[in-house]
Amino acid sequence: MNKTTIGVWTWGLIFTVILQAVAQEKPRIISVISKGKAKTLTSQNTLALAALENDLIIEWKPCNCTYRYYTAGLDSDTVTLNYPVARYNNLKGGEYYFWVQVQQNGQWSKPAQITLEVEESITEEGWFWPAVAVYVLLLAGAAIYFFLLYNFRQKLKLQSLRNRIAADLHDEVGATLSSIAISTRLVEKKYGQQAPEMLSILQQIKTDSEETIQTIRDTVWTLNPSNDSVEQLLEKMRSLAFQLLTPQDISLNFNNQLSATETHRLQLSMEQRQNLYLIFKEALNNILKHAEASKVSITFKMNGQELLMNIADNGKGFDATQRYEGNGLKNYKKRAAESFMDVKLDSKTGEGTQLAVTVISI
Secondary structure (H helix, E strand, C coil): CCHHHHHHHHHHHHHHHHCCCCCCCCCCCCCCCCCEEECCCCCEEEECCCCCCCCEEECCCCCCEEEEEECCCCCCCCECCCEEEEEEECCCEEEEEEEEEECCCEECCCCCCEEEEEEEHHHHCCEEEEEEEEHHHHHHHHHHHHHHHHHHHHHHHHHHHHHHHHHHHHHHHHHHHHHHHHHHHHHHHHHHCCHHHHHHHHHHHHHHHHHHHHHHHHHHHHHHHHHHHHHHHHHHHHHHHHHHHHHCCCCEEEECCCCHHHHHHHHHHHHHHHHHHHHHHHHHHHHHHHHCCCCCEEEEECCCCCEEEEEEEECCCCCCCCCCCCCHHHHHHHHHHCCCCEEEEEECCCEEEEEEEEECCC
């Protein structure tokens, strides 16, 4: 081997060693930026970040080579690229290990490493979401409580108002009308013989007063909160039917087909109860005044959520297509429209009359 050959071989070996040394030189991380601000690494290459500093840019010294980096816990595999920047967004709280390598002449250098310590945000704390759930439940519970309390107070106010109106009607108006009826009977008894022309007027005053007194009693009964049940309403209607029809020798079949459970579950508003009772009472009065019936059948039953009332008589009937004044027929639909009820009247001359009322439960 001559000197020239030895020299070439020697310089080639030295160059190869230099290249390997360069290739083994790890990259130098020159900056870490979070939220536009540069961060300083500790002497142990550790960087502590606050919870909101979770957007990160890591830069290292550039060279004419290929790079690859990896962060344990974030990257599923190494990332290979040709520019010296790694970016991470929305880092969750925890500890991460980042490393980067450069490749020259087909060899990867030793990795440059840093440790990232990201503070957990309040939403990542173990107690946060259970606390939020409890807070929401407390808010919902408080809202429900105040809503029910408000409704309860409104009901108390309504009951108080109903009691006061009922008391006023009974004590003031009722007493006055009773006094008028009594005075009329006394005048009729004392002066009826002396002034026969006044007798019919006095009798009309007495009749009107007594009817008004009964109407007030019915209204007071309806307003009384202790009479809000459907069971009490049906019993009052049954009692009224026997009271009006039996003295007139009219056979009555009162058929209540509601079970105890249906009666308990059925909810009717005060307005519905009052209008149903008034329709019922008016129907009975029409039978007494116009029907000339000997039999009356009254049926109550449920159809789903609807209460059905049917009143049928075997009287003389009438032509339902004609308009009759003074018999209360026009009041049926008026009262029904006020209380979510439907009324159907079926009658033919000589074949009796049937009144069907459907009440929608509230």
